[in-house]
Amino acid sequence: MTISSTFGRENNQRNMDTTGEVGSFFKSAFSVDNVIFGFDGGDLKVLLIQRGQAPFKDKWALPGDLVYPNEDLNTAAERVLEQLTGLRGVYLEQVKTFGAVNRHPLGRVITVAYITLIKISNYTVTAASFAQSAKWHNIDEVGDLAFDHNEILESCLRRLKRKVRTAPIGFELLPPKFTLTELQQLYDSVLRLPKRLDKRNFRKKILSMNLLVECPEMQEGVAHRPAKLYQFDREKYGQFVNEGFIFDI
């Protein structure tokens, strides 16, 4: 069973008996689809795979798979992510379930969409067999996707935009040590506000939260004044939340 594989038999459920027989309800399936976000310093990216089989052969799609009968939904989403990227223990959040009757041409399949935030540098193209067909796409250059994946992507992007302002999940997209400029660029490229965030106000605000710790070392390898590096202090954040703190940018 590979990710986003198709089904091995001709099977159209759509005209089934919908009245008495309860058994007829057990002829549908569910899948998970992951919207895997990454950030390369400039643009927000999403990891897509190119389908090898019909339906939608050669189209780009969100990585996903059917959920095993004895597998929890979250576990399935984690599995899909790990099979594709080799990563475990990353940020994962359920967003929405898509269940239009005709969304899958080969049967009744509803899919639960997840967003995943990974540090793009941790992703190695060689992690999975279909690596050659997996590629980062700029978030606004994804084109026509398979199934209803454009709609799913939109929903997930909206969720990300909201969530990134109200929870410190942006850090999931950055390396452990980052500069304030990098952090701000992340927010700018996720939020895409009409005006970019103001540098001074942004730094004031984020530093006033006391969630960043200054690293002793500086940025290296840049052809200009190097910036201070910071780390996000997860522990402190936990404490603050207990005290009623609400992250807000």
Place this chain on the structure above:
Amino acid sequence: MTISSTFGRENNQRNMDTTGEVGSFFKSAFSVDNVIFGFDGGDLKVLLIQRGQAPFKDKWALPGDLVYPNEDLNTAAERVLEQLTGLRGVYLEQVKTFGAVNRHPLGRVITVAYITLIKISNYTVTAASFAQSAKWHNIDEVGDLAFDHNEILESCLRRLKRKVRTAPIGFELLPPKFTLTELQQLYDSVLRLPKRLDKRNFRKKILSMNLLVECPEMQEGVAHRPAKLYQFDREKYGQFVNEGFIFDI
């Protein structure tokens, strides 16, 4: 097929083959469950039904049903609501999908949870056959529910608390004409903040949005000074949203 009915056959999917045979994936089902919120002027309420059959016979549960093979998820949620209350066209929002392997004792069933906001006065107990077993419960007096419905209810309540502050959905719980005090009581009982909202500040804020229109008539039948009645102006809200307005209380 009745709401929250059980399955007519012995059927345990949990030890199925999970490897090759794709057909084995088409042996699961999905359902929708509705968290129907209402407000009676004092407390936030949720409409529960008492189960007539095993499993969880006699336990209180969220109204829900299996999704028909040719039925969209939203449609199923609307159907469940209508069968129970006779209401159509009310506020409905998908919240989250629950899919733990063992959440349903009779098979693999994942469920999509919805919240629904209705005007409690519109609800007539006689609307459906199971009306006798449907009852409004105070939100903090629901006790032990069937399945994982306590968890579902918690998630949906959290969502309601957030959403009620960022979108004008509170009005869905009130009659078309309401007083500012009623509106504030609604917010107080949904949000349950450590301190109740300040009357003067609340009125200032809500009126400054210019979303309420004053009715010519006054409150009637109260043993004290009658209050002005207001209506929510949906149209204006639509315009304001287009201009970038963000509802926020």
Place this chain on the structure above:
DNA sequence: AGGGTTTGGTGTGAAAATGACAATAAGTTC
């Protein structure tokens, strides 16, 4: 070495939003 280039880093003031506060008004009941 020095000038050019690039990004890093910082403070102030005006405007708006928030939040705490209490007295009078308009009905009803008895």
Place this chain on the structure above:
DNA sequence: GAACTTATTGTCATTTTCACACCAAACCCT
């Protein structure tokens, strides 16, 4: 009409937001 109940209204201090511009520190190049 006296007692009671809820409705209605404004001010001020504090905090937050937002717009805005210059020098500093490193590198590159010649």
